[in-house]
Amino acid sequence: MKFILENNLSRIAKWLRFLGHEVRVLKGEVKLGKLAKFEGFVFITTSRRWFDTLEDRGFQVFLVPREDWKLQLCMVIKHFDLEPALRLDLCAYCGHSLERVRKEDFKDRIPPTAYESAYDFTYCHECDALFWKGTHFEGMKRTLRDVLELCYSDPKP
Numbered sequence: 429m430k431f432i433l434e435n436n437l438s439r440i441a442k443w444l445r446f447l448g449h450e451v452r453v454l455k456g457e458v459k460l461g462k463l464a465k466f467e468g469f470v471f472i473t474t475s476r477r478w479f480d481t482l483e484d485r486g487f488q489v490f491l492v493p494r495e496d497w498k499l500q501l502c503m504v505i506k507h508f509d510l511e512p513a514l515r516l517d518l519c520a521y522c523g524h525s526l527e528r529v530r531k532e533d534f535k536d537r538i539p540p541t542a543y544e545s546a547y548d549f550t551y552c553h554e555c556d557a558l559f560w561k562g563t564h565f566e567g568m569k570r571t572l573r574d575v576l577e578l579c580y581s582d583p584k585p
């Protein structure tokens with residue numbers, strides 16, 4: 429899916445990219461003129477006022493709470509029935525497609541411990557970021573499980 433997010437939602441922007449979705453983050457204030465360009469995108473906002481305004485004008489818009497990024501993310505995943513799998517095929521910083529690369533070609537940029545043990549090295553040609561799966565990948569999977577539990581667990585008695 430394609431999402432456009434308010435500036436203050438950049439934390440979930442990163443995670444929606446991890447799940448493989450196209451995400452743009454609005455810089456600065458929300459303005460109607462800026463949003464009109466993003467046809468086919470769902471706008472995610474924390475502002476009830478913007479939610480009402482945009483819904484009245486026929487935009488696809490979704491309201492999340494102002495606090496708690498884990499709850500925000502969980503609500504988006506549940507509402508849009510997104511597959512909760514870490515695809516990691518888009519750059520977390522800029523959203524461009526990542527290319528698989530050989531670690532040998534980036535040896536000077538990879539800490540020795542990661543060079544030995546990490547795998548699935550990918551590179552963003554747009555912003556020059558390098559990614560790999562290592563110990564932090566297990567942490568990400570745990571975090572995603574925590575996020576999902578917020579919305580999918582049985583209601584507490």
Ligand SMILES: [Zn+2]
Nearest residue numbers: 519522552555
């Ligand atoms: Zn990038």
